[in-house]
Amino acid sequence: MLDLSRVLAGPWATQTLGDLGAEIIKIERPEVGDDTRGWGPPFLPGQDGERGDAAYYTCANRNKSSVTVDFTKPEGAALLTQIIPSCDVLVENFKTGGLAKYGLDYETVARLNPRIVYCSITGFGHTGPSAAKPGYDYLVQAAGGLMSVTGQADGTPGAEPLKVGVAVADLFTGLYATIAILAALRHAEATGQGQHIDMALMDCQAAVLANQAANFLVSGTVPGRLGNAHPNIAPYQVFPTADGHLVLAVGNDGQWQQFCAAAGLDVLAQDPRFASNAQRVANRDALIASLRPALLQDTTSGWMRRLEAAQVPCGPIQTIDQVFADPQVIARRMREDKARRDGTAIPLVANPIKMSLTPPVTRRAPPSLGEDTETELRQLLGLSDAQISGLRNRGII
Known part of the structure; x- marks a missing residue:
């Protein structure tokens, strides 16, 4: 899998697939990397007393290789087009049409590899009047109705719409994307034909309104905020x-x-x-x-x-510290620790999928920026030390 995604929805999907055994090559910007490497505090301890990656980055990037390529430059984009024919899946979360100028859009990639499953994740999808808008979880929780049913009821203390405490629009979209990728892979294996998956945070947020949406569609009554009460059950x-x-x-x-x-x-x-x-x-x-x-x-x-x-x-x-001290959570092994190659220990939340024969496995910790660049370019493209050195000197990797 070639992972061109960053932040949360895309990395959540690719991490889930990586836990299940997929080989994930995460493409990051040289010197900068995924935005979430800087989304702290808190931060991991770095080498020589420097600040390391933000804890946020570690929640969605285990079981991946980190390869730094600047594909905004033609030479960097060319490297990716050479890798694409050997890939089964590509995941990206750039703005609609944003990768076309680099020759990394679905139509171009499909000509290079007709069997590839190409998953795009955006805020509002590739069609419709809002397709060009940037999409962030907070905005989608608001526009997608979730905040209208979350928070204290009008007329009570503290009444106002509230977002959920984690980025659930991103997370649900990542999980729906995982399901779609697995289904598309089955089709590609059977037919040799890949396809484009168009995942939108707004669509997924609307879908997971679940009973609240069903209540409205059946009754015509717009649900409101009930604090911690349930709209359909009492007490x-x-x-x-x-x-x-x-x-x-x-x-x-x-x-x-x-x-x-x-x-x-x-x-x-x-x-x-x-x-x-x-x-x-x-x-x-x-x-x-x-x-x-x-x-x-x-x-x-x-x-x-x-x-x-x-x-x-x-x-x-329970508070989060109590969650990880809970005997049930401990018995289910929902925390695990994994060290990077440099010895940095990283505490992780384990994958919750339990399978009797092929359980998820944490093979490696979330990588440091670019730690696999040279290894992957040698293995995938057969580049020599001199070629890799030249690419690095020109700022391509």
């Missing part, structure tokens, strides 16, 4: 306890009865206003007003003991 939200907070996730009427019994709230179990989920949603305000004082009578851990014993879904709100 399904955060409640304050005697010493913190508890997420209560009552997903069906049987769990509601089990909750009431465990909480000593028999009167609510018998209340006709709350007999079914639909009635609990319709009478949400009265329901929550009844539950809040009751849940303040015990601690979070106390409620968890009582409710878990009654098989009522509930849980604490």
